[in-house]
Amino acid sequence: MTRPPAGAQTLLRSLNARAILEALARRGPLTRAELMGETGLSRTAVTQVLRMLENAGAVASAGVDKVTRGPAAGRVALHPGLGCAVAVHIDHRSANAATLDPTGRVLAERRSSFDPSGDLTERVDTLTELLTAVLMPSAGPLRLAVVGVPGIVSRDGGIRDDQGPDGGAFRSALQARLGCEVRLENDVNLAAMAELSGTVATGLDSFALLSVDDGLGAGIVIDGTLQRGAGGIAGEVMYLPQPSLPVGAPVLNEVVVADLAATNGRDPNLPLRSHLDAALEGEASAIEMTAELARRVVLVAGSITLVIDPAAYILAGDAAHPVFSEAIRQAADEVEHLLPLTFLVSSFGREATLTGAVGEATAGLREMLLTGILTGSDRTR
Known part of the structure; x- marks a missing residue:
């Protein structure tokens, strides 16, 4: 039976893989030379890690760089089927949702009317219908939803209103319907987080x-x-x-x-x-x-x-x-x-909350995918 690599070597390879994955998530498709510049790794290290990540279904070819002078170089990118996230802003009249990939690129966006005075089932039905409309099969499975809501959001994900906290019922119901992790956040807090990047x-x-x-x-x-x-x-x-x-x-x-x-x-x-x-x-x-x-x-x-x-x-x-x-x-x-x-x-006007939700969903999706890829867990494809 083949023995696993030594601990120090396994840790180094994991760190190198994380550096490459983070560079691809942050910058999009890159050549090997660009990855060397982004990560400080040698060409040999980049080649070895990319081979490992390709075998794991984490990266894929993304065409050829025809812009840079010199011989054409192949680009690699995160595999397009790894998964996506949705960012949602709910106010008292409407809901706005956007689908995004691990690079933070918005793939689709849609707004619809929303009645928060409806019962739990009606609210979840409306939101599920909206999210279904913005999801793109080519982006892979839905991994995470970040939802900005008006009112107080407790540590356990419950929404406090005039009748008190809902005990996380809305989040739990939406999570069960979507089949992915759902994170609730106060809408103004998300707007403030957006400004940190503005x-x-x-x-x-x-x-x-x-x-x-x-x-x-x-x-x-x-x-x-x-x-x-x-x-x-x-x-x-x-x-x-x-x-x-x-x-x-x-x-x-x-x-x-x-x-x-x-x-x-x-x-x-x-x-x-x-x-x-x-x-x-x-x-x-x-x-x-x-x-x-x-x-x-x-x-x-x-x-x-x-x-x-x-x-x-x-x-x-x-x-x-x-x-x-x-x-x-x-x-x-x-x-x-x-x-x-x-x-x-x-910096973002009335779009500040959705912008903040996109940022949080991007960061959460990246970490979820990186952890899944590096541990070989079922959280990736």
Whole structure:
């Protein structure tokens, strides 16, 4: 019987294989020379590891490099059938889903209406139908789904709402239907994670992302790490006490927008974005309404600053609307002598949550595939 390689040799080969797989996942198809440059490995090491990975069904030929000067060189890539992941953003009106491969390339994307007030079966049915529409058989089996949802997500994957946590029922039901691992995350937290890879947060060691959708939420990053809190409550700033508001009253949500619209003689049934667009066109009532909402956002930012003192606030969702973001900056200028605050606009706008979900799904899929390939487990093809 053939004896296995020595431990040190097995470890070295595993490390070399991981380096090559990570390079292919990060960069896409590469020649052997490019892999040598990416990993620092010798040509012999690269050739040996690629042979092992090809035998394991982990990599495949990806054509010939016809761009680089000199003799044509064959490219290799991760095997296209290794598997894919889906990233999903659910809000109170719709769900947006994207399928991606291990390199993070989005293969398909689709949006559909979504009714979160429906029962568990209806929600899972709707989402399963959407995901089925974006899955591509050529991408291999579905390995992972990362789903961004509004509200508090507990450590066990439960969703907390006005009726309390669901005990992970939604995640468990969706996981059973899809046949893959499902990870839930708060939508604003995902938006904050997206900013870590964007241009706006470059050079910031800490920031708080403030997103306005159906309500106001924050994603808090300190020393480059997202802060979720012990129970997932970190960033639930919509109920921070403010002067003139009863304790426990929301600072900004759909009800607040409707009440302010009625107070200013506007249609309370219109969504916030319609009022912001009207303010952009110069309607005085919409401008006054926006100013009050901006004042509330600045008071929330001031409260956060007195606790964690982030370097800046990044505005996302409807808060990134040009009229709203400018009104927020103007409200901040009025208190600058007391508490200087810096506001920036998100790199990704209303797509921040889905972008964050794509990033998390890509990282999770890569690690899942790398572990499966290197251990020879059934988690790969």
